[in-house]
Every structure is written in C-alpha cells, then in structure tokens.
Amino acid sequence: MRPEIEPNVSESYMIEPGQPAPSATLELPEGGLVSLATLRGEGKILVLFVEAECPTSRLALRRLGPIVAPLLRGGVKLVAVHQDPPQVAAHTMRSCEADFEALSESEPYPTSSAFGVRTVPTAFLIGSDGRIETVLEGWSRDAFADIAAGAAAMSRDDVDRLLDPDVHPTFKPGCASKNTLASDLLAATRAAEAAFDEFEDLFERGWTDGLPVVPPTRSRVARMLGDYSGDVSLGIVPPGTGELTLERLAVCAVLAGCHPSYFPVVKAAAEAALDPAFNLHGVTNTTHSCAPVLIVNGPVRGRIAMNAGMNCLGGWNRANATIGRAIRLMSGLTGRGTPGLLDRATLGQPGKIGLCFAENQEASPWESLAQARGFESGASVVTVYAGDGPLTISDHYSRDPEQVARTIALGGSVAFSPHFYPLVTDTMFVICPEHAAMFAEAGWSKRDLAERIVEGSRRRVSDLRTGDQGPFTASLDDDAELTKWLSADEIVIVVAGGNAGRFSVLLAPWVGFGLGSNMTSRVIDEV
Amino acid sequence: MEEYISPFDERSLEAVPLAPRLISLSGKRIALLSIRKPKSAEFLAELGRILGEEHGALVSYDEKPTFTRPAPPEVLERLRVGADAVVEALAD
Numbered sequence: 001m002r003p004e005i006e007p008n009v010s011e012s013y014m015i016e017p018g019q020p021a022p023s024a025t026l027e028l029p030e031g032g033l034v035s036l037a038t039l040r041g042e043g044k045i046l047v048l049f050v051e052a053e054c055p056t057s058r059l060a061l062r063r064l065g066p067i068v069a070p071l072l073r074g075g076v077k078l079v080a081v082h083q084d085p086p087q088v089a090a091h092t093m094r095s096c097e098a099d100f101e102a103l104s105e106s107e108p109y110p111t112s113s114a115f116g117v118r119t120v121p122t123a124f125l126i127g128s129d130g131r132i133e134t135v136l137e138g139w140s141r142d143a144f145a146d147i148a149a150g151a152a153a154m155s156r157d158d159v160d161r162l163l164d165p166d167v168h169p170t171f172k173p174g175c176a177s178k179n180t181l182a183s184d185l186l187a188a189t190r191a192a193e194a195a196f197d198e199f200e201d202l203f204e205r206g207w208t209d210g211l212p213v214v215p216p217t218r219s220r221v222a223r224m225l226g227d228y229s230g231d232v233s234l235g236i237v238p239p240g241t242g243e244l245t246l247e248r249l250a251v252c253a254v255l256a257g258c259h260p261s262y263f264p265v266v267k268a269a270a271e272a273a274l275d276p277a278f279n280l281h282g283v284t285n286t287t288h289s290c291a292p293v294l295i296v297n298g299p300v301r302g303r304i305a306m307n308a309g310m311n312c313l314g315g316w317n318r319a320n321a322t323i324g325r326a327i328r329l330m331s332g333l334t335g336r337g338t339p340g341l342l343d344r345a346t347l348g349q350p351g352k353i354g355l356c357f358a359e360n361q362e363a364s365p366w367e368s369l370a371q372a373r374g375f376e377s378g379a380s381v382v383t384v385y386a387g388d389g390p391l392t393i394s395d396h397y398s399r400d401p402e403q404v405a406r407t408i409a410l411g412g413s414v415a416f417s418p419h420f421y422p423l424v425t426d427t428m429f430v431i432c433p434e435h436a437a438m439f440a441e442a443g444w445s446k447r448d449l450a451e452r453i454v455e456g457s458r459r460r461v462s463d464l465r466t467g468d469q470g471p472f473t474a475s476l477d478d479d480a481e482l483t484k485w486l487s488a489d490e491i492v493i494v495v496a497g498g499n500a501g502r503f504s505v506l507l508a509p510w511v512g513f514g515l516g517s518n519m520t521s522r523v524i525d526e527v
Numbered sequence: 528m529e530e531y532i533s534p535f536d537e538r539s540l541e542a543v544p545l546a547p548r549l550i551s552l553s554g555k556r557i558a559l560l561s562i563r564k565p566k567s568a569e570f571l572a573e574l575g576r577i578l579g580e581e582h583g584a585l586v587s588y589d590e591k592p593t594f595t596r597p598a599p600p601e602v603l604e605r606l607r608v609g610a611d612a613v614v615e616a617l618a619d
Contacts, residue, residue: 031530086530207534217529238597242536251534282595333534515595 014116017133021047021126022114026081026103029090031218036079036111037130039101043075044128044151049112051083051120052092054175060121060139061096066162067148068100074152076125077101083109083120083178088196094204107186109179119174125151141170202255209329209353213255224250224260226527228267235274238281240336244270248334249326255333256326256354261304262319265382266326268522269294269356272384273327275520283386283510283517284337289349290510290517292331293387293428294324294356295494297370298380300524301358308358310498313390313430313505324354327384349389357496363433364495365440372446372493373521380524385428385492386517387507388415395435396502401442404435405449408504409456413484415508417468421459421482425512426490426519429453430505432497450491457484471513492519549612553583558610560598561590567616574614 015021025035039045048064050057061080068078079101082089086104093102105111115124118137125134125147136143145159178186198215207213214220221230230247237244246267253266273280273292283290296306307317315321331337339345345352361368370381393411398404408429415427431439431449439449462478464470472482485491497503510516549555557578559571571588578584589605591598594617606613 027530029530030533215529216532216534218532219529221532240539242539247532248534248536251532255534279596281597286595329534334536336535336539511595515593 014118014122014135015124015132017135018131020131021124022111024105024111024114026105026111027086029086029093029102029104031086034103036126039077039079040126040128040130041077042128043077044133045077045079045126046071046147046151047115047124047126048078048080049083049115049117049120049122049177050080050092051175051178052088054120056139056172056174057121058092058096059169059172060123060144061093061098063139063141063163063167064144065096065098065100067144067152067159070152070154070158070162071148074154075128076151079103081105081111083112085193085196087198087201088193091196091201091204107178109177112177112179117177118180120177121174122177123147138174139169139172141165141167207255207333209325209332211353213329214257216251216254220254221247221250224253224258224263226260226263228263234267234270237274237331237335238337239284239342242334242336244274244330244334249330252329252333253322253326255329257318257322258326259304259318259322262323262326264525264527265296265300265304265319265323265380268524269323269327269382269384270330272382272520272522273331277518278384278386278520279517280331280335284331284335284343286510287344287346288388288510289345289347289352290386290388291349291352291355292324292327293351293385293507294327295369295383295385296323296356296358296380296524297361297368297375297383298378298524300380301361306358308360308362308496312357312360312496312498313355320356320358321354324351324356326354327356328352328354351387351389355387359494360433360496363436363499365436366446366493366495369492369494370521373519375521375523380526381521382524383519383521385426385507385519386510387428388509390430391506391508392503393506394503401438401444402452404438404502405452406456408435408506409453409484411504412453412506412508413457413459415484415506416512419464419467419469419473420512421457421464421470421473421484422486423470423484423490423509423512424486424514425509425516426492427485427509428492428494428507430494430496430507432501432504433495433499434502435504436495446493447488449493450488453491454483454485454488458482552578555584555611556587556609557584558587558589558606558613560602560606560613560615561588562594562615562617563590563592564594564617571614571616574616 025033082104089102089104123136127133145163149159199212202213228246232246234244304319306319337343375381395404395407458481461476461480464473561567575586579586
C-alpha cells in the first residue's frame, strides 16, 4: 500500500504558521496506515520530520524524550515522521530511546514535500484547529523549550529541568531532507537501509527465545493463517495476560519457523495449553524447570512429516522443532512469560526452547496416548504435558521384561526428588520400540507395564526421611512402604524413538498432589 | 521492506499506578499473605509479631489456596478491602 497524500500547497515552499496542515497518511511501524488528522484528534500535535542517517535528527529524538509526557498532559502529541522504512524507523527510535509514535514514509516522500520540509529535523506544531502554529528547523534547545513551555503550560524552570540548558549542543543545523534530493543523491543515502539487518533487528526487539526467528511479515502471517480468521481469540495467555488472537499465534508460528501446514497443530496445542486445567500460569512462573511438552497422535504426523523415530525428542525435524517452539514463544512473548522476569525457573532446561514429538504408533503394540485419553483412533490429537527435560533410562541387558520394568521404575522414581514419595501426579514415560516389543511379547498391556512401574518403585519409609519428603512419611513407621505413584492410573506411557536401542525416557512432571498441571488434549482441525 | 506484525498484546503493558506509600506502620492494617509454600506460616508469624509489637501495626493473616496458581478474586478482594498494605511471602 502506498501512503496517500493530497498536497494543498506548492511543494516548493515550506508551510508557514497560520496555514492549514496538509492531510497525510503514513505507515505505522507495526503495519497499517494512519492519518495525521486521526492521530491529532481534537488536540494539538508536534510533528517532527527525521531521518536515520542524520545526526541532528537523532539528537532531537533523544533530547525530546523527557518532554513527551508533559506535552501529552498538555494535550500535545509528539510524533516522528521518518524518511525511512518502518523497520528502520523503529530501530532509530529504540536506539535513541525515543518512546513516542513513529510513522514512516517512503520515496518520493510525499508528506515531507507537502509540508515543504527542506532539512531534517523540522518540527511543525499543529493546533487543534488543524493550522500550523510553529515551525522549527534543525535542533534548537531554546526553541523546543519554548514549544514545551507554551504547549504544555509549564514553567520555564520545569522545562529547564527536563531539557537541561547546559547539555550541548544547544543548537545544531539539520541535514538535507530526502524529499529535496535528486534520485542519484538519494541512492547514496540508502546506507541505513543497506546496513539494516532484519535478523539483528528482531533480536533487538526481543521477539526471540535467543535463537534467530523468521521475520513475521504481514504476508507470512497471512499464509500461516490460511483460511483461519486472525481476529478469532483463543483467550488470555498467562502470566502476562496478553490476548491470543489467531493472528498473534500465527506470528509466533512464523517466528518459530513453522510451515503453514503445521498451524492447525499449533492452534490445537495453544487451545490445550490455555485450558485452565493445564495451568500455564504456574508452568511458566515456577522456579521448577518444567515446560509444555507436546505429543502428537494420528494421521497429521505423516502429513506434516513429524518425527516419531530416531532422535524424535532431539529436534532436527522442522515440524517437531518449530511447533514446540511456537507454543513457547506464545507463552514467552504474547504471554510475556520472559525467563528472568515472569518466568522464574532456577535452571530451566532445553525443552524450554520447545519440545514436541509424535508418538511412534506404528512401532507401538498398544493403543496410542490419544486413544488412551478417549479419542477415536483416526483422529489427529495433540496432548500438552508439563514435563521436565528427558532422562534416558538404559536397559540393554535384561532379558526378563520384569527386570526392564523394574529398571524403568527405579529411573522414574527420581522424578521431582528421589525421596518425595508419593508424587500423586501423572508421570510420562516414553518407551522405546525395543522395550515395548519385549513387553508385548510377554503379553503385557500398557496397564500391565504401568502396574509394574508403580510396584517397582516401592521403598521403605526409613529410606525416605531426608530432603524433600512426601507428606505421609513423618507419620509412618520405618518399616512401612510407599510407592512413588498411588496407582497405575498415574503412569502415562507413550511409545516413541528409533527401532534400535534399549533406552526409554522419563519426562518427569512438575509438582504433584493436584497442585501443578494436568495433561490436556485437543483434536487437530482437518484442513 | 515489508512491515512486521507484533506477537505482543500492547494492552497487557498498561501501567497500573502504585498505591500511595504508607508514612508509618502504626495503626495501619497490614495483611500477611501466605502463598502456602512450606514454612511460610512460621516466617509470617514472626514477621507479624515484629510488625505488631515493634511498629504498632494491626496484623492479619491470609493465604492463597495454592502457590501454583494466581490468587482467586475473593482473596484479592479481601486484601483490597481489609488492608492498608500487604506483605506476600513467596518462597520455601
């Protein structure tokens, strides 16, 4: 979209006080257009034309910062009009610590021409009647102080406190305005644009988990949304209470590197994570290391080429890696669950970048996780579980399935803390195909394995009296015994991984006793 | 260069002004909120004793149902109506 302009004066002369301000439509840094008249509303507006390469422009942006709030209180908005693309404008504002509205215009700079801007910075104070009250070229500390004192009805002392008269330079001429340059000269001024690195820019904005992100351009977000309406709200993302529109979720999916075909999975996972039963607020805030773990079942796994086999918990598959990451960016960015701020994890773990995998239903002798949770066998389903980082449990040498189950039980009994018995929460084990085949050959159902894991965790209370202890140990005799889980219902079994290797995995839960998080699942839209 | 769409909800950043600071604790209603982590009751009991005996505060005790979830509205309302200031005990 090109900004529209209706010049109402000759382009050759700068607009003077008393004349009506030209109407102009400019680009907002985050996309979209806005007119100066709309921005001004019923009040006054101070329009400051600037350009990224001009030191005087940057000086003005930086020095005017302290008077933005007093001007606003006096009914005067301050807006910078950048002769640069929106991203460069946003970068200039950030680097000058200028926290006010920034608009952009591009070649041939019709708004600058309509105002007759000859140098940047040039400031126009537009009154509530839409007429120019003051024009100011270049940087003049005293002249801006006059505007501030008059417009914001401040005393000169107050203005001096904000715009320190002893900070030099108090006067500095501006630079050539881009609308005055011939095209060959203009080409030479594109250094700022050429030096602009969109990936570094996104790091500076903080739209990242520490890894590079894909720029969420309007067209990429539109492709991610496909037939979904971006206005639909999935609710509020805790802990920072940002509203999750599908557009914002699509932005997170683009940032994460998702292919648009993954978006129905991301949407279903977001719905599951926002279910109050999952308690995303606590999962994000806690000092524990847990993070949402996503497990995908059903035909969608093949359609988007997810990995359920070798290294399926370790990334290096686009769908696995980016779907999990999109959900973490959703809670970290839209939900403002930034580690170190609202995310208080003492250590965290790599799954906090994202952990998503598909169940290896083809290698499993049992019903899938989704079926075990009551979904039809043909449905594509995503389940969200608050899990710690994977702990690999090796047993290559036991030939008796009872012994393997005991190995897995002992590995699992370290969950949360080795002496904390019982855990009283669902605990996920990822059983590798070789282990699963052994159990199946013995005729074991999932339930049979779950019962043996519970039984294999049994310990005497005398061994459980140190460190983090469960609430029952204090009142029990030394000879009494406890199991890590109250029943096999709490053992969640998923089959995944490559066909070779007898390693299964514990994905330990967050806190138990109904205080933490419950697994939630959602059917994935067929699109 | 194409424009970007933000993942943030700018409304979630709207600032809430701080309540006026207390000049003195004497005669003021101070609520001590436990989030129900282990040992917080012991810690708050001692803090309450000091605030009451040494500073003349009118101390009351309240708690969230669990540390893992936000305080429910009725707890926040009790604190809003019944206290001039709140001390929240967070950790184990």
